[in-house]
Amino acid sequence: MAFEARNLSDGFGRRFSYVRLSVTEVCNFRCTYCLPDGWKKTGPLSFLTPSEIANLASAFAEVGVSKIRLTGGEPSVRVDLIDVIANLSAVDGITKIAMTTNGWNLDRRVRQWRNAGLSHLNVSVDSLDRDTFHRITGHDKLPAVMAGIDEALSLDFRSVKLNAVLLKNTGEAGFDAWAEFVRQRPIAVRFIELMRTGDNADYFAANYIKGSVVTGWLTQRGWRLQPKLPDGGPAAEYAHPDYAGRIGLIAPYAAGFCDGCNRLRVTSRGKLRLCLFGEGGCDLRDLLQNAEDKSALIHRISAALAGKPAGHRLHENLPGDLKHLAELGG
Numbered sequence: 001m002a003f004e005a006r007n008l009s010d011g012f013g014r015r016f017s018y019v020r021l022s023v024t025e026v027c028n029f030r031c032t033y034c035l036p037d038g039w040k041k042t043g044p045l046s047f048l049t050p051s052e053i054a055n056l057a058s059a060f061a062e063v064g065v066s067k068i069r070l071t072g073g074e075p076s077v078r079v080d081l082i083d084v085i086a087n088l089s090a091v092d093g094i095t096k097i098a099m100t101t102n103g104w105n106l107d108r109r110v111r112q113w114r115n116a117g118l119s120h121l122n123v124s125v126d127s128l129d130r131d132t133f134h135r136i137t138g139h140d141k142l143p144a145v146m147a148g149i150d151e152a153l154s155l156d157f158r159s160v161k162l163n164a165v166l167l168k169n170t171g172e173a174g175f176d177a178w179a180e181f182v183r184q185r186p187i188a189v190r191f192i193e194l195m196r197t198g199d200n201a202d203y204f205a206a207n208y209i210k211g212s213v214v215t216g217w218l219t220q221r222g223w224r225l226q227p228k229l230p231d232g233g234p235a236a237e238y239a240h241p242d243y244a245g246r247i248g249l250i251a252p253y254a255a256g257f258c259d260g261c262n263r264l265r266v267t268s269r270g271k272l273r274l275c276l277f278g279e280g281g282c283d284l285r286d287l288l289q290n291a292e293d294k295s296a297l298i299h300r301i302s303a304a305l306a307g308k309p310a311g312h313r314l315h316e317n318l319p320g321d322l323k324h325l326a327e328l329g330g
């Protein structure tokens, strides 16, 4: 049965063409702001299967979603990641398959991911300084991650971008190195303001700095803000005529950040989450086993959207029920 509504929208007139799908809660890194003590098993590892993911994507595609980002935990620890990507690329209407990864096995795997249909790649690199990278992530892997990025740049991805969490002391110290990095490379590096989650209150208090240090640094040096794509992510990106790449900022604490929200999230166990910093979620999993349940799935998703809040409440120190971002993906 065909579904009437062609697009997902909420009570504030926002349209949703972009889904961030966590495919695992497991991670092999110990980033100081996320999983400083490493990932700990808290329940069965019953994450969505490649076929459940395909059914989910097919329902979303029917109502206007064209972009799916795989995230986690660390998505590339899944042994069946190729099947997940291949299944998504077979879904009519899904035209962008993106992934956010810490890059630990990028150099060995990125070609296979590209061949399976991955079109957009984001790699998290918090520092270009090897010791700082080691201290933040718990792994002395910067050379391997950078080799993987160079390999990715040779593979004709539609985009390769880097994410760096903006931290007091390490953030500003690295700006010159990042600018030098993008001078010849057509790659965007985006700083993410540190976000407060359930587990990191003390860390946040000690390490948060405002994203305006990035934009101030850029504008003083002649970088200019670029227009956004309609299904683009939350970053504001800046370009400069002397540099092949871009530098940007994701600033969830900035005024109006939620006004242009175009994304929904699904947990690795199949719960629709309306906001990263919300609470609970709408369970979709019972409708993901059979492709015939697509209409019911679309109805459930559309009904849940009516409850999407206008914005997060981070300013009131209310980060929602997320303990850390590895639970749901950034």
Ligand code: SAM
Pocket: 027, 033, 034, 071, 072, 073, 074, 075, 100, 101, 102, 123, 124, 163, 164, 165, 192, 193, 194, 195, 196, 197, 200, 324, 325, 326, 329, 330
């Ligand atoms: N493991 C993958 C990775 O690190 O790229 C994907 C999941 S990770 C949760 C997604 C993004 O969220 C990464 O770029 C990470 O640096 C960022 N992140 C995690 N915790 C954060 C926090 N508290 N504040 C801001 N960004 C955070």
Ligand code: SF4
Pocket: 027, 028, 029, 030, 031, 034, 035, 072, 073, 074, 102, 124, 325, 326
């Ligand atoms: Fe793992 Fe990504 Fe969290 Fe780092 S930010 S601990 S790589 S999930």
